[in-house]
Amino acid sequence: MKSTWLVLVVVTLVLTVSGDILTRKGEYGQWWYPVPGFFALLGLLGCMAIVVVSKLLGRYWLQRREDYYGDSGAGE
Amino acid sequence: MSNFPPAGVFLVGALLLPLVPRRVRAVALLMPPVASLVLLWILEPGQTLTVPFLDFQLLLTRVDRLSLAFGYVFVIVTFLGGVYGLHLKDVGQQVAALLYSGSALGVVFAGDLFTLFVFWEVMAVASVYLIWARGTKRSRQAGYRYLFVHMAGGSLLLAGALIHYNATGSLLFEPMKGGLGATLILVSFAINAAIPPLHAWLPDAYPQGTVTGSVFLSAFTTKAAVYALARGFAGWEVLVWAGTAMAVYGVVYAVLENDIRGILAYHIVSQVGYMVAGVGLGTEVAINGTTAHAFTHILYKGLLFMGAGTVLYATGRSKLTELGGLWRALPLALGLYMVGAFSISGFPLFSGFVSKSMTVYAAEVDHRGLVVLLLNLASVGTFLHTGLKLPYFTWFGPSRPAAPQTRVPWNMYAGMGLAAAINIAIGLYPGLLYELLPFPVDYRPYTFAHVSETLQLLLFTGLGFWLLIKMLKGEPIITLDTDWFYRRPARLVYVIAVVYPSHLFATTERIALRLVQSLVSASRDPIAALNAATVTLFGRYPDGRMPRRRHNTGDYDPDRYRLPVGVMGLVILALFVALMLWILLAR
Numbered sequence: 001m002k003s004t005w006l007v008l009v010v011v012t013l014v015l016t017v018s019g020d021i022l023t024r025k026g027e028y029g030q031w032w033y034p035v036p037g038f039f040a041l042l043g044l045l046g047c048m049a050i051v052v053v054s055k056l057l058g059r060y061w062l063q064r065r066e067d068y069y070g071d072s073g074a075g076e
Numbered sequence: 077m078s079n080f081p082p083a084g085v086f087l088v089g090a091l092l093l094p095l096v097p098r099r100v101r102a103v104a105l106l107m108p109p110v111a112s113l114v115l116l117w118i119l120e121p122g123q124t125l126t127v128p129f130l131d132f133q134l135l136l137t138r139v140d141r142l143s144l145a146f147g148y149v150f151v152i153v154t155f156l157g158g159v160y161g162l163h164l165k166d167v168g169q170q171v172a173a174l175l176y177s178g179s180a181l182g183v184v185f186a187g188d189l190f191t192l193f194v195f196w197e198v199m200a201v202a203s204v205y206l207i208w209a210r211g212t213k214r215s216r217q218a219g220y221r222y223l224f225v226h227m228a229g230g231s232l233l234l235a236g237a238l239i240h241y242n243a244t245g246s247l248l249f250e251p252m253k254g255g256l257g258a259t260l261i262l263v264s265f266a267i268n269a270a271i272p273p274l275h276a277w278l279p280d281a282y283p284q285g286t287v288t289g290s291v292f293l294s295a296f297t298t299k300a301a302v303y304a305l306a307r308g309f310a311g312w313e314v315l316v317w318a319g320t321a322m323a324v325y326g327v328v329y330a331v332l333e334n335d336i337r338g339i340l341a342y343h344i345v346s347q348v349g350y351m352v353a354g355v356g357l358g359t360e361v362a363i364n365g366t367t368a369h370a371f372t373h374i375l376y377k378g379l380l381f382m383g384a385g386t387v388l389y390a391t392g393r394s395k396l397t398e399l400g401g402l403w404r405a406l407p408l409a410l411g412l413y414m415v416g417a418f419s420i421s422g423f424p425l426f427s428g429f430v431s432k433s434m435t436v437y438a439a440e441v442d443h444r445g446l447v448v449l450l451l452n453l454a455s456v457g458t459f460l461h462t463g464l465k466l467p468y469f470t471w472f473g474p475s476r477p478a479a480p481q482t483r484v485p486w487n488m489y490a491g492m493g494l495a496a497a498i499n500i501a502i503g504l505y506p507g508l509l510y511e512l513l514p515f516p517v518d519y520r521p522y523t524f525a526h527v528s529e530t531l532q533l534l535l536f537t538g539l540g541f542w543l544l545i546k547m548l549k550g551e552p553i554i555t556l557d558t559d560w561f562y563r564r565p566a567r568l569v570y571v572i573a574v575v576y577p578s579h580l581f582a583t584t585e586r587i588a589l590r591l592v593q594s595l596v597s598a599s600r601d602p603i604a605a606l607n608a609a610t611v612t613l614f615g616r617y618p619d620g621r622m623p624r625r626r627h628n629t630g631d632y633d634p635d636r637y638r639l640p641v642g643v644m645g646l647v648i649l650a651l652f653v654a655l656m657l658w659i660l661l662a663r
Contacts, residue, residue, distance in 0.1 A: 013539065016531045019524075030445045039452070039532035046456040047540030051547055054331035063332060063553045069563050 016040065079125040081137045082147055082185060083195065085112040086154075086178025090171045102162045105170050109155035112181070116147050124187060132247060135187025141514040142367065146184045146303045148512060149371045150177055152498070153295045153378050160382050160491025161288035169209045173292050175202035180296035184303050188247040189237035189261070192304070196233055196268075200226035203297060206289030207281050215284040221559065222281040225274075229267035236260030252308045262309055268301035269352060270345050271318050272325050276559035278345060279329070283337040283394065287385035290337060294381045295374045298344055302351045302370050311358025316439075319353025320450045322346065327457025331548070332555040334395050336384045339466050340377070343420065346454050347373050353451065354435045357442055360515040365435035367513050372427040372502060376419035379495040380462065383413030386488055387470060390480035396469045396550025403471040405480045408489055410471045415496040417467060419503065421459035421534060427499040429530065430506035430521040437519060456537045463534075464541045465548050473549070 017037040032038045089108035096104045121144065125137035154177040164170065179202060182195030200223065207219040240257030241247050252258035263274070270278040278298070285293050309315060326346030333339045347369070354366030386409040387402065388394045403410055419426040422433065432455065439447040502509045510517040541548065598605035610618050617623065 009539075013535055016528060016535055019528050030440070030443075030448065032445075032449075037532065039529040040536045042449070042452060043456055043533040043536030044540050046453045047460055047537045048544060050327060050453070050457045050460065051331060051540070051544050054328045055547060057328065058332040058553075058555060062556045063551070064556060066552060066554050068554055068556075070567075 013040070079119070079123045079137055079139075080115065081125060081182065082112045082115050082119070082151075083178045083182035085115060086174050086181060090174035090178060093171050093174060094167050098165065098167075101167060101170060102158070102164060105158045105161070105174065106155060108174060108178070109151045109158060113148075113151045113155075116144060116151060119144065119147075129190075132188075132190065134191050135248065136191055137185045138187030139185065141512075142303070142306060142363070143184045145367045145371060145512045145514060146299065147181055149374045150180050150184065150296065150299075153177075153374050154292075156375075156378055156382075156491050156495050156498075157288060157291045157295070158491075159494060160291055160385075160488050162487035162490075163485040164288055166209060169206060169286060169289060172202045172205035172209070173289070176206065176292055176296055180300045183300045187249060189233075189240065189249050190247055192249055193230065193233050193237055196264075196300075197227075197230045199297060199300065200230060203293055206293055207285045209289060210284060210286045212284070218281045218284040221562070222277050224562075225267060225277040229264045232260050232267070233264035236262075236264060249307060251310060258308075262305075262312075265301050265304045265308070266318070268297050269305060269348055270298055270301075270322070271348075271352060272322050272345070273558040275322065275325075275345050276557045279333070279338055279341040279557065280559050282341040282344070283335045285337075287389045290385060291378050291381045294340070294344060294377045298348050299351075299370045299374055302348060302355065302366065305352065305355045306363055306366055310355055310363060312356055315356030316353050316444070316447060317356070319349045319351065319356055320447050321349070322352065323349030323454035324450055324457070325349070327454050327461070329555060329557065330457065330461040332551075332553070334397055334550040334552060334554075336387065336394050336396060336399070336466055336470060337381065339461050340380050340384055343458060343462055344373075344377060346458060347377070347420065349454065350432060350435045350451060353447060354438055357438050357444075359438060359442065361441065361519060362435065362438035364510075364513045364515050364517055364519075365431065365438045368431035368509055369428075369435050371509060371512070372419065372431040372499070375495055375502070376416045376427055376499050379416035379492055379499060380413065380420065382488065382492045382495065383409055383416060384466075386413075386484055386492070389488070390482055390484050392481060395552070396466070397552045399470045400473040401471070402480075406471070406484070409484070409492070410467060412489070412492040412496050413467060414463075415499055417459075417463040419499045421463045422455055422530060423534060424522065424527050424530060425500070425503045427502035427509075429503060430509065433521050433526055433530065434519055452533060455533060456540075459534050459537050460541055460548075464538065468545075469548075469550060 017040050035041075086108045089105075089111075093101060093104060119139045121140045123137065123139045124135055127134045127136050154173070157173065161170070161173070176199060179195040179198035183192055183199065186192040186195055204219050204223045204226075207215050207222060209215075236257045236259070237247065238257075239260065240252075240255070243255055243257055252261065267274045267277075282290055282293050305315065323346050326342045326344070326349065330339045330342040330346070333342055351366045351369050351373070354362040354369065356362075384394065386406065387399065390406060390409075391399065391402070393399055415426065419428040422428040436448055436451050439451065506521055510519075594605075607617055610616070611623050615622075
């Protein structure tokens with residue numbers, strides 16, 4: 001069951017990228033148009049970058065205990 | 077009569093609603109949206125309604141295609157929210173919701189800055205009630221902070237409007253040219269549009285609203301501000317970058333947020349970023365994109381808040397760390413929520429796709445590569461949180477004992493179902509939406525390139541989520557945001573503005589009271605005061621006696637200075653005896 005899902009996912013991913021590679025076009029001349037599967041890369045790397053950068057920002061700078069402002073929300 | 081202000085329908089409705097019998101009140105709430113939908117249908121672009129006020133001619137209603145598009149979606153979401161809240165018996169919330177949506181309509185149709193200001197303020201006051209009505213300590217505090225920020229914004233708007241009037245001699249709300257007045261007005265709009273760093277009121281307050289209240293909150297304030305920006309500041313370059321930055325900013329914070337409605341709130345910041353960037357681009361296709369995205373955003377964000385609200389309603393919980401495994405208990409809520417999630421992520425066939433891609437396309441034809449990239453990055457984050465992380469950890473994920481305690485009434489599902497249907501309809505037939513846009517649309521969302529790019533972007537985001545799933549589970553923390561600047565120093569401000577002055581007052585009061593007391597006792601008994609003073613100074617009484625006991629020095633004793641009554645009696649007796657003797661002897 002699990003492997004069926006995995007195959008399905010991989011096939012979908014490959015199809016989306018290959019469809020893109022076969023029909024490249026350059027409408028408005030951005031530098032990434034010649035790169036096949038650019039948006040797939042942007043999706044994967046962007047997702048990882050967002051998660052890692054945010055978590056680092058949180059860990060070393062932004063995160064505080066829930067009662068930081070003096071209310072723990074216990075009154076709810 | 078056809079130019080009757082649409083806001084008026086809601087304001088009259090809000091006045092009459094408390095008089096309607098309690099049982100049908102929730103149904104009566106649906107009347108004003110229906111009535112004003114008809115009214116909007118009749119309104120023609122170009123119609124106006126002018127009302128004299130003091131020396132001014134106020135433009136209560138000014139209709140054009142931009143205001144009509146926002147008007148339509150405001151009316152629709154009020155109806156949806158009304159259906160979602162049909163079970164509600166709280167007349168305060170119902171009246172507040174009507175006032176809130178009515179004043180948002182007022183903003184959208186306001187032709188001059190004074191009318192705009194009045195509705196702007198009503199919007200702030202009406203909406204804060206939807207936060208306070210939750211009745212918790214946190215909602216009360218967050219509501220006060222919300223109100224203070226919006227009052228400050230309102231004051232800036234008034235000041236800006238007055239300066240603008242002084243400079244140009246006109247109160248009409250038209251595209252701004254610049255100057256101090258325009259800058260102040262821009263800042264006040266930026267506060268309501270939640271542009272960082274002026275955005276912190278939104279993720280602070282929206283998660284604290286009531287289950288139904290937050291649905292209304294998510295719709296009006298920011299989008300009325302987007303409308304105002306589009307009307308007054310289209311083409312201002314600064315907005316392109318402010319919008320792009322906020323699209324990414326909201327996504328970053330949503331990673332760290334633990335409250336499900338907090339995640340959705342940060343994604344309002346992110347989504348409004350697309351609209352603000354579109355306003356900054358200022359071209360016809362960009363304004364179309366902004367309007368379209370505001371339209372669909374209101375519908376899918378309303379749906380998402382309804383879904384999260386359903387979870388909160390059923391379980392009483394809203395934190396990722398306290399939720400999980402709800403798919404068996406609330407499957408319908410999951411399905412309807414996912415329609416909203418696919419819409420906000422911009423999946424083809426859902427509403428967000430036909431509007432978001434239009435805004436990004438506007439940046440593309442403007443040759444702004446970086447803006448296009450960053451907006452696409454924000455899309456990645458949007459799907460990651462709203463479409464994957466939130467539903468996964470709420471409905472699946474590590475199952476925690478979050479069994480529903482309250483049965484979800486049918487009308488909540490009905491409201492969500494209607495909203496989901498509209499989102500899918502717009503995704504399938506984008507022409508429905510494009511017909512309402514301010515400019516003629518020459519844009520086709522369903523090209524092979526667009527669909528392929530979007531699918532790549534989103535499906536590989538899914539892959540990234542699957543790889544990083546361990547890092548994404550909620551943490552029981554809060555995240556510092558720019559509200560730190562007015563929340564953390566609050567203690568310092570409290571010490572400076574409350575503790576120290578109250579010390580000062582207490583000391584002054586004590587000194588003054590002592591002074592008065594000693595004056596009173598001195599004037600009541602000057603001798604005692606004099607005695608006390610001489611004893612203190614010279615160690616003895618004025619008459620030279622030494623004080624016997626330490627604490628008995630000052631008491632005034634009149635007998636010390638007069639003869640006893642007995643002496644007088646003795647004298648009288650002696651005189652009497654002498655008189656008797658003289659009488660006896662003289663005979």
